[in-house]
Amino acid sequence: MTSTLNGVPLGMYLAVSGALFLMGLAGVMIRRNPLLLLLAVELMLNSANIALVGFSRYWNVTDGHIFALVVMVVAAAEVVIGLGLVVAVYRQRLALDIDRMTSLRG
Amino acid sequence: VGEQIAFGLAAGATLIFGALVITLKRPFQATVSLIGCLAAVAVLFVLLQAPFVAAIQLIVYAGAIVVLFLFVIAYLGERPTPELDNPLARVEAFGWLAVAALALQGALVLGMSNLPGLWDEPRPVGDIGSPEAIGRSFIDDYIVPFEATSLALVVAAVGAVLLAKRAVRAEGGR
Numbered sequence: 001m002t003s004t005l006n007g008v009p010l011g012m013y014l015a016v017s018g019a020l021f022l023m024g025l026a027g028v029m030i031r032r033n034p035l036l037l038l039l040a041v042e043l044m045l046n047s048a049n050i051a052l053v054g055f056s057r058y059w060n061v062t063d064g065h066i067f068a069l070v071v072m073v074v075a076a077a078e079v080v081i082g083l084g085l086v087v088a089v090y091r092q093r094l095a096l097d098i099d100r101m102t103s104l105r106g
Numbered sequence: 107v108g109e110q111i112a113f114g115l116a117a118g119a120t121l122i123f124g125a126l127v128i129t130l131k132r133p134f135q136a137t138v139s140l141i142g143c144l145a146a147v148a149v150l151f152v153l154l155q156a157p158f159v160a161a162i163q164l165i166v167y168a169g170a171i172v173v174l175f176l177f178v179i180a181y182l183g184e185r186p187t188p189e190l191d192n193p194l195a196r197v198e199a200f201g202w203l204a205v206a207a208l209a210l211q212g213a214l215v216l217g218m219s220n221l222p223g224l225w226d227e228p229r230p231v232g233d234i235g236s237p238e239a240i241g242r243s244f245i246d247d248y249i250v251p252f253e254a255t256s257l258a259l260v261v262a263a264v265g266a267v268l269l270a271k272r273a274v275r276a277e278g279g280r
Contacts, residue, residue, distance in 0.1 A: 005110070007228045008113040008153065009224065009227065010225075010228065011225045013150065014216055016117045021212075022209050022212070026202075027128030029201030030201065031128065035133040038175070039140050042140060043127060043143065046143070049147070049151075050147060053150075053159055056234060057234070058228070061234060062240055062243040063243070063247075065159050066243055069240070070251055070255055072167060073255040073258060077258050079174055080265075081265055084265070086182070087181070087270070099194050
Protein backbone atom coordinates (compact mmCIF):
# COMPACT_ATOMS: atom_id res chain seq x y z
CA MET A 1 0.00 0.00 0.00
CA THR A 2 1.92 3.00 -1.25
CA SER A 3 0.45 6.46 -1.34
CA THR A 4 0.82 6.64 -5.11
CA LEU A 5 -2.29 4.51 -5.60
CA ASN A 6 -5.48 6.25 -6.62
CA GLY A 7 -7.75 3.22 -6.61
CA VAL A 8 -8.09 0.24 -4.31
CA PRO A 9 -6.12 -2.88 -5.33
CA LEU A 10 -7.77 -6.28 -5.58
CA GLY A 11 -5.83 -7.56 -2.57
CA MET A 12 -7.67 -5.21 -0.23
CA TYR A 13 -11.04 -6.52 -1.39
CA LEU A 14 -9.84 -10.09 -0.96
CA ALA A 15 -8.68 -9.26 2.57
CA VAL A 16 -12.12 -7.87 3.46
CA SER A 17 -13.74 -10.90 1.85
CA GLY A 18 -11.55 -13.30 3.83
CA ALA A 19 -12.16 -11.49 7.11
CA LEU A 20 -15.91 -11.56 6.54
CA PHE A 21 -15.78 -15.28 5.72
CA LEU A 22 -13.87 -15.95 8.93
CA MET A 23 -16.52 -14.05 10.91
CA GLY A 24 -19.23 -16.17 9.33
CA LEU A 25 -17.32 -19.36 10.08
CA ALA A 26 -16.76 -18.31 13.69
CA GLY A 27 -20.46 -17.49 13.97
CA VAL A 28 -21.41 -20.95 12.70
CA MET A 29 -19.02 -22.49 15.22
CA ILE A 30 -20.13 -20.58 18.33
CA ARG A 31 -23.89 -20.15 17.78
CA ARG A 32 -26.47 -22.80 18.62
CA ASN A 33 -29.63 -20.90 17.73
CA PRO A 34 -30.47 -21.92 14.14
CA LEU A 35 -31.65 -18.38 13.29
CA LEU A 36 -28.27 -16.90 14.23
CA LEU A 37 -26.58 -19.75 12.40
CA LEU A 38 -28.40 -18.84 9.18
CA LEU A 39 -27.32 -15.21 9.61
CA ALA A 40 -23.69 -16.33 9.91
CA VAL A 41 -24.08 -18.39 6.72
CA GLU A 42 -25.34 -15.25 4.99
CA LEU A 43 -22.10 -13.52 5.98
CA MET A 44 -20.08 -16.30 4.36
CA LEU A 45 -22.12 -16.14 1.14
CA ASN A 46 -21.61 -12.38 0.99
CA SER A 47 -17.86 -12.67 1.46
CA ALA A 48 -17.77 -15.06 -1.50
CA ASN A 49 -19.70 -12.51 -3.55
CA ILE A 50 -17.16 -9.79 -2.74
CA ALA A 51 -14.34 -12.04 -3.99
CA LEU A 52 -16.29 -13.00 -7.14
CA VAL A 53 -17.12 -9.42 -8.09
CA GLY A 54 -13.57 -8.32 -7.23
CA PHE A 55 -12.02 -10.89 -9.55
CA SER A 56 -14.59 -10.01 -12.19
CA ARG A 57 -13.20 -6.48 -12.17
CA TYR A 58 -9.63 -7.75 -12.10
CA TRP A 59 -10.08 -9.84 -15.26
CA ASN A 60 -12.43 -7.31 -16.87
CA VAL A 61 -15.19 -9.87 -17.49
CA THR A 62 -18.84 -10.18 -16.46
CA ASP A 63 -18.66 -13.82 -15.32
CA GLY A 64 -18.11 -12.98 -11.65
CA HIS A 65 -21.25 -10.85 -11.59
CA ILE A 66 -23.25 -13.76 -13.01
CA PHE A 67 -21.84 -16.03 -10.33
CA ALA A 68 -22.68 -13.51 -7.61
CA LEU A 69 -26.28 -13.28 -8.81
CA VAL A 70 -26.58 -17.09 -8.84
CA VAL A 71 -25.17 -17.16 -5.31
CA MET A 72 -27.91 -14.75 -4.26
CA VAL A 73 -30.55 -17.08 -5.69
CA VAL A 74 -29.01 -20.00 -3.81
CA ALA A 75 -28.98 -17.88 -0.64
CA ALA A 76 -32.68 -17.13 -1.08
CA ALA A 77 -33.49 -20.83 -1.51
CA GLU A 78 -31.35 -21.73 1.49
CA VAL A 79 -33.08 -19.14 3.69
CA VAL A 80 -36.52 -20.37 2.65
CA ILE A 81 -35.70 -23.98 3.58
CA GLY A 82 -33.76 -23.02 6.70
CA LEU A 83 -36.49 -20.79 8.09
CA GLY A 84 -39.08 -23.43 7.17
CA LEU A 85 -37.16 -25.93 9.28
CA VAL A 86 -36.88 -23.43 12.16
CA VAL A 87 -40.63 -22.83 12.15
CA ALA A 88 -41.36 -26.57 11.90
CA VAL A 89 -39.13 -27.27 14.90
CA TYR A 90 -40.66 -24.43 16.86
CA ARG A 91 -44.20 -25.62 16.24
CA GLN A 92 -43.35 -29.01 17.73
CA ARG A 93 -42.28 -27.12 20.87
CA LEU A 94 -38.70 -28.25 20.80
CA ALA A 95 -35.81 -26.14 22.04
CA LEU A 96 -34.27 -24.00 19.31
CA ASP A 97 -30.83 -25.48 19.79
CA ILE A 98 -29.16 -27.23 16.89
CA ASP A 99 -27.01 -29.39 19.16
CA ARG A 100 -30.21 -30.97 20.54
CA MET A 101 -31.78 -31.81 17.20
CA THR A 102 -30.18 -35.20 16.91
CA SER A 103 -32.93 -37.46 15.60
CA LEU A 104 -34.65 -37.72 12.24
CA ARG A 105 -38.05 -39.12 11.43
CA GLY A 106 -39.29 -39.66 7.91
CA VAL B 107 -8.30 9.08 -3.17
CA GLY B 108 -12.03 9.49 -2.79
CA GLU B 109 -12.41 5.86 -3.81
CA GLN B 110 -9.98 4.83 -1.09
CA ILE B 111 -11.89 6.78 1.57
CA ALA B 112 -15.18 5.24 0.41
CA PHE B 113 -13.56 1.79 0.43
CA GLY B 114 -12.22 2.32 3.96
CA LEU B 115 -15.62 3.39 5.26
CA ALA B 116 -17.49 0.56 3.50
CA ALA B 117 -14.95 -2.10 4.48
CA GLY B 118 -14.91 -0.92 8.09
CA ALA B 119 -18.72 -0.88 8.21
CA THR B 120 -18.84 -4.35 6.66
CA LEU B 121 -16.52 -5.82 9.27
CA ILE B 122 -18.07 -3.97 12.24
CA PHE B 123 -21.62 -4.98 11.30
CA GLY B 124 -20.40 -8.50 10.52
CA ALA B 125 -18.89 -8.73 13.99
CA LEU B 126 -22.17 -7.47 15.48
CA VAL B 127 -24.12 -10.14 13.57
CA ILE B 128 -22.19 -12.94 15.25
CA THR B 129 -21.82 -11.34 18.71
CA LEU B 130 -25.34 -10.04 19.38
CA LYS B 131 -27.38 -12.79 20.99
CA ARG B 132 -30.88 -11.55 20.24
CA PRO B 133 -31.94 -12.61 16.73
CA PHE B 134 -33.70 -9.31 16.01
CA GLN B 135 -30.63 -7.19 16.75
CA ALA B 136 -28.38 -9.56 14.79
CA THR B 137 -30.71 -9.36 11.77
CA VAL B 138 -30.75 -5.56 11.85
CA SER B 139 -26.93 -5.65 11.96
CA LEU B 140 -27.03 -7.92 8.92
CA ILE B 141 -28.92 -5.17 7.03
CA GLY B 142 -26.04 -2.79 7.75
CA CYS B 143 -23.49 -5.36 6.66
CA LEU B 144 -25.36 -6.06 3.41
CA ALA B 145 -25.67 -2.35 2.62
CA ALA B 146 -21.94 -1.86 3.20
CA VAL B 147 -21.20 -4.81 0.88
CA ALA B 148 -23.44 -3.14 -1.72
CA VAL B 149 -21.21 -0.05 -1.48
CA LEU B 150 -18.20 -2.28 -2.10
CA PHE B 151 -19.96 -3.66 -5.21
CA VAL B 152 -20.50 -0.10 -6.49
CA LEU B 153 -16.78 0.60 -5.98
CA LEU B 154 -16.03 -2.58 -7.97
CA GLN B 155 -17.96 -1.23 -11.00
CA ALA B 156 -20.87 -3.59 -10.36
CA PRO B 157 -23.92 -1.30 -10.00
CA PHE B 158 -26.40 -3.95 -11.08
CA VAL B 159 -25.18 -6.51 -8.54
CA ALA B 160 -25.26 -3.77 -5.90
CA ALA B 161 -28.88 -2.95 -6.75
CA ILE B 162 -29.87 -6.63 -6.61
CA GLN B 163 -27.98 -6.94 -3.33
CA LEU B 164 -30.11 -4.18 -1.80
CA ILE B 165 -33.43 -5.24 -3.33
CA VAL B 166 -33.22 -9.03 -2.96
CA TYR B 167 -30.88 -9.45 0.01
CA ALA B 168 -31.51 -6.45 2.23
CA GLY B 169 -35.09 -6.35 1.04
CA ALA B 170 -36.63 -9.79 0.59
CA ILE B 171 -34.33 -12.14 2.49
CA VAL B 172 -33.91 -9.95 5.59
CA VAL B 173 -37.65 -9.27 5.68
CA LEU B 174 -38.18 -13.04 5.65
CA PHE B 175 -35.85 -13.32 8.64
CA LEU B 176 -37.62 -10.51 10.51
CA PHE B 177 -41.01 -12.05 9.72
CA VAL B 178 -40.00 -15.42 11.18
CA ILE B 179 -38.46 -13.76 14.24
CA ALA B 180 -41.65 -11.78 14.79
CA TYR B 181 -43.71 -14.96 14.32
CA LEU B 182 -41.68 -16.99 16.78
CA GLY B 183 -41.43 -14.14 19.28
CA GLU B 184 -38.36 -13.26 21.27
CA ARG B 185 -38.04 -16.09 23.71
CA PRO B 186 -35.30 -16.02 26.30
CA THR B 187 -33.52 -19.23 25.43
CA PRO B 188 -32.58 -21.14 28.55
CA GLU B 189 -28.88 -21.66 28.93
CA LEU B 190 -28.75 -25.41 28.44
CA ASP B 191 -25.61 -27.34 29.06
CA ASN B 192 -23.62 -27.75 25.89
CA PRO B 193 -23.30 -31.39 24.86
CA LEU B 194 -20.51 -30.48 22.47
CA ALA B 195 -18.43 -28.42 24.92
CA ARG B 196 -15.60 -30.92 24.76
CA VAL B 197 -15.01 -30.40 21.05
CA GLU B 198 -15.66 -26.65 20.96
CA ALA B 199 -11.93 -25.93 20.74
CA PHE B 200 -11.81 -27.65 17.36
CA GLY B 201 -14.22 -25.06 15.95
CA TRP B 202 -11.85 -22.27 16.90
CA LEU B 203 -8.97 -24.35 15.59
CA ALA B 204 -10.71 -24.50 12.20
CA VAL B 205 -11.23 -20.72 12.20
CA ALA B 206 -7.59 -20.07 13.14
CA ALA B 207 -6.29 -22.53 10.56
CA LEU B 208 -8.38 -20.97 7.80
CA ALA B 209 -7.24 -17.47 8.83
CA LEU B 210 -3.60 -18.58 8.69
CA GLN B 211 -4.10 -20.23 5.32
CA GLY B 212 -5.88 -17.20 3.88
CA ALA B 213 -3.19 -14.81 5.11
CA LEU B 214 -0.45 -17.03 3.68
CA VAL B 215 -2.14 -17.37 0.30
CA LEU B 216 -2.83 -13.64 0.08
CA GLY B 217 0.69 -12.74 1.20
CA MET B 218 2.56 -15.22 -0.99
CA SER B 219 0.41 -14.99 -4.11
CA ASN B 220 2.29 -13.84 -7.22
CA LEU B 221 -0.83 -12.83 -9.12
CA PRO B 222 0.32 -9.85 -11.20
CA GLY B 223 -1.12 -6.56 -10.03
CA LEU B 224 -2.71 -7.95 -6.89
CA TRP B 225 -1.54 -4.96 -4.85
CA ASP B 226 -1.27 -2.46 -7.71
CA GLU B 227 -3.52 0.13 -9.17
CA PRO B 228 -6.59 -1.61 -10.67
CA ARG B 229 -6.66 -1.54 -14.44
CA PRO B 230 -9.46 0.38 -16.15
CA VAL B 231 -12.36 -1.88 -17.07
CA GLY B 232 -14.91 -1.81 -19.84
CA ASP B 233 -18.66 -2.12 -19.48
CA ILE B 234 -18.94 -5.22 -17.27
CA GLY B 235 -21.51 -4.24 -14.64
CA SER B 236 -24.38 -2.65 -16.52
CA PRO B 237 -27.73 -4.46 -16.78
CA GLU B 238 -27.16 -4.75 -20.52
CA ALA B 239 -23.78 -6.49 -20.18
CA ILE B 240 -25.12 -8.86 -17.53
CA GLY B 241 -28.23 -9.61 -19.57
CA ARG B 242 -26.14 -10.41 -22.64
CA SER B 243 -23.85 -12.63 -20.61
CA PHE B 244 -26.81 -14.50 -19.14
CA ILE B 245 -28.45 -15.05 -22.53
CA ASP B 246 -25.29 -15.79 -24.53
CA ASP B 247 -23.10 -17.83 -22.19
CA TYR B 248 -25.02 -18.75 -19.07
CA ILE B 249 -28.51 -19.64 -20.22
CA VAL B 250 -28.42 -23.11 -18.61
CA PRO B 251 -27.31 -21.88 -15.16
CA PHE B 252 -29.92 -19.13 -15.46
CA GLU B 253 -32.68 -21.70 -16.00
CA ALA B 254 -31.21 -23.92 -13.29
CA THR B 255 -31.68 -21.13 -10.74
CA SER B 256 -35.39 -21.07 -11.49
CA LEU B 257 -35.49 -24.83 -10.88
CA ALA B 258 -33.68 -24.32 -7.56
CA LEU B 259 -36.22 -21.68 -6.51
CA VAL B 260 -39.17 -23.92 -7.42
CA VAL B 261 -37.68 -26.85 -5.47
CA ALA B 262 -37.10 -24.57 -2.46
CA ALA B 263 -40.66 -23.23 -2.57
CA VAL B 264 -42.19 -26.72 -2.86
CA GLY B 265 -39.93 -27.96 -0.07
CA ALA B 266 -40.99 -25.13 2.22
CA VAL B 267 -44.67 -25.87 1.59
CA LEU B 268 -44.19 -29.57 2.32
CA LEU B 269 -42.28 -28.75 5.51
CA ALA B 270 -45.08 -26.49 6.71
CA LYS B 271 -47.72 -29.11 5.86
CA ARG B 272 -45.88 -31.80 7.79
CA ALA B 273 -45.47 -29.50 10.79
CA VAL B 274 -49.21 -28.78 10.83
CA ARG B 275 -50.02 -32.49 10.53
CA ALA B 276 -47.70 -33.30 13.42
CA GLU B 277 -49.82 -30.99 15.58
CA GLY B 278 -52.97 -32.93 14.69
CA GLY B 279 -54.24 -30.59 11.99
CA ARG B 280 -54.68 -31.47 8.35
